[in-house]
Amino acid sequence: MVFGDAARLPSLMAAGLARASAVVVSYPDTPSALKILQLVREHAPRAPVIVRTIDDSDLERLREAGATEVVPGAIEGSLMLAARRWCWWVCRCAAWCA
Numbered sequence: 001m002v003f004g005d006a007a008r009l010p011s012l013m014a015a016g017l018a019r020a021s022a023v024v025v026s027y028p029d030t031p032s033a034l035k036i037l038q039l040v041r042e043h044a045p046r047a048p049v050i051v052r053t054i055d056d057s058d059l060e061r062l063r064e065a066g067a068t069e070v071v072p073g074a075i076e077g078s079l080m081l082a083a084r085r086w087c088w089w090v091c092r093c094a095a096w097c098a
Contacts, residue, residue, distance in 0.1 A: 007035040
């Protein structure tokens with residue numbers, strides 16, 4: 001585990017950016033998320049970047065900055081509920097889906 005400001009390159013590198021297969025940004029602050037996107041695109045341009053936002057007001061800005069996927073928080077809850085329901089329906093695995 002690495003503690004640090006992900007908007008700073010040394011923190012991202014210590015967290016393994018150079019070997020990352022994907023990056024998830026869950027900052028509630030769009031300017032910080034944009035800074036992280038810039039650093040990731042400069043140092044790991046092939047890594048997909050998923051950004052979680054509070055709402056969809058900055059969706060296009062984040063995509064233009066290089067986000068592979070942008071997930072607004074309001075939609076995230078719905079997706080999580082749908083995934084749990086799908087799991088229960090497919091595998092009836094109550095322990096995993098609980």
